[in-house]
Amino acid sequence: MAAENAIERYIAADANRFAMTLFLISEGAFFGFLIIAYVYFHGAVHEGPDAANSLHPLTSGIYTAFLLASSFTMWRAEKSHSRRRVLEFTLWLSATIAFGTIFLFGQGREFIGLYRENITVSRNVFGTSFFTLTGFHGLHVLLGLLALSLLLAVSFFGGFKTSDASAVRTIALYWHFVDWIWVIIFSVVYLWAILAKVPR
Numbered sequence: 001m002a003a004e005n006a007i008e009r010y011i012a013a014d015a016n017r018f019a020m021t022l023f024l025i026s027e028g029a030f031f032g033f034l035i036i037a038y039v040y041f042h043g044a045v046h047e048g049p050d051a052a053n054s055l056h057p058l059t060s061g062i063y064t065a066f067l068l069a070s071s072f073t074m075w076r077a078e079k080s081h082s083r084r085r086v087l088e089f090t091l092w093l094s095a096t097i098a099f100g101t102i103f104l105f106g107q108g109r110e111f112i113g114l115y116r117e118n119i120t121v122s123r124n125v126f127g128t129s130f131f132t133l134t135g136f137h138g139l140h141v142l143l144g145l146l147a148l149s150l151l152l153a154v155s156f157f158g159g160f161k162t163s164d165a166s167a168v169r170t171i172a173l174y175w176h177f178v179d180w181i182w183v184i185i186f187s188v189v190y191l192w193a194i195l196a197k198v199p200r
Contacts, residue, residue, distance in 0.1 A: 055193050090152065
């Protein structure tokens with residue numbers, strides 16, 4: 001009963017955020033399947049491109065740092081919004097968009113580099129599983145950036161309203177999810193590639 005009451009209070013407090021929570025649970029499950037598929041097919045590559053001989057973990061790590069920084073700036077934007085500090089909110093939100101864009105640029109740059117080396121989604125199981133997993137995440141980042149940009153536009157042109165609080169919390173929840181899912185993906189794909197190069 002206590003758990004049911006807590007859920008009811010959560011829904012009543014912010015229905016939009018609750019709906020986003022349910023959506024992210026389903027997305028988390030889907031990412032889980034993609035990660036499991038990547039791990040499963042990882043051992044099936046015996047020749048040709050694979051994570052160890054094709055990826056550049058250090059470069060990807062730099063872009064990853066920008067994405068993780070965007071989670072911090074998004075948290076600061078939430079705090080500024082709750083305190084009704086318009087300029088701070090706008091600056092922190094702009095920084096979040098900038099950091100997210102840098103990460104997406106880095107991912108696009110990596111995809112182009114792999115394509116130039118003839119590593120494509122149809123080349124082998126590494127290409128298929130890698131591009132599916134990271135591409136699906138990249139799509140989520142892009143959608144998140146669009147939502148953040150819309151939020152920024154509302155802040156600029158629509159004023160700073162109390163009613164915006166639900167939108168800020170909901171979009172922030174989505175953005176934090178996208179950021180921390182990448183931590184798992186980076187660990188499985190890139191850190192595993194580093195370990196594969198270590199002499200045994």
